[in-house]
Amino acid sequence: MSVREFVVLGTASQVPTRHRNHNGYLLRWDGEGILFDPGEGTQRQMLRAGVAAHDINRICVTHFHGDHSLGLAGVIQRINLDQVPHPVTAHYPASGQKFFDRLRYATAYRETVPLAEEPVSEDGPVAHGASYVLETRRLSHPVESFGYRITEPDGRRMVPEQLARHGIKGPDVGRIQREGRLGEVTLEDVSEPRPGQRFAFVMDTRLCPGAEELAEGCDMLVIESTFLDEDERLATDHGHLTAGQAARVARDAGVRHLVLTHFSQRYTDPAEFERQARAAGFEGELTVAADLMRVPLPKRG
Secondary structure, three states, X not given: OOOEEEEEEEOEOOOOOOOOOEOEEEEEEOOEEEEEOOOOOHHHHHHHHOOOHHHOOEEEOOOOOHHHHOOHHHHHHHHHHOOOOOXXXXXXXXXXXXXXXXXXXXXXXXXXXXXXXXXXXXXXXXXXXXXXXXXXXXXXXXXXXXXXXXXXXXXXXXXXXXXXXXXXXXXXXXXXXXXXXXXXXXXXXXXXXXXXXXXXXXXXXXOOXXXXXXXXXXXXXXXXXXXXXXXXXXXXXXXXXXXXXHHHHHHHHXXXXXXXXXXXXXXXXXXXXHHHHHHOOOOOEXXXXXXXXXXXXXXXX
């Protein structure tokens, strides 16, 4: 049975707090694990969340501010120490190659695992997994930043009533799925379209077309909401979003489940982020992220 869930390792912006670690997130997608923005302390948070180095197949870094990347050194060394039995691929802004190199080789260690470097320099698809396409869009932040989106190809769902009407059952169900036709009956006669799942990860950014494009039609959108709405000018000046802005992006994009994260230390009441997101008109499922939280992706539409 496939597992698709979002594991929150850390939710703080800029600096950790008593209750929030630096950023770090793992998306479990069927048999793969995609680690996003491993900030300082990610290796420790992985241990607390029950995430092993063996769970990581890809590392996706949005940009090279410390709270999104300082954990790379420890995570990469742990992947090698544990001798992860599969290759790992790293995606990150190409303009930050010197920072990636410094973090990858921050100290001496023995390399035992192939780590493929696939830097990102433009919008578009960057990788194809067994059941998804990984693509990027440029965001608006003081340093170059990219958001990521995972899209499952559309499929078809069998309709029991139509199968029964055409007398198709047992092994013939699998046969018509594989071959597309059984006698005079086509796959379209006994099935209906099933949209593939969509997941987007949008970190440090102002409002911009890239964030809107990544969010469009997503089943789950994980998005920064560093500030509350009363500090919108501060958010814009520093290249961030408020809770209300993030919620409006999700609302306008038709997002099913919105996950807010990356909170400034100046705020102490998480409920205020939810209140402002609802006031902005988002009516779907809403999660204000907390460290070590596990959030299942919505069932396919």
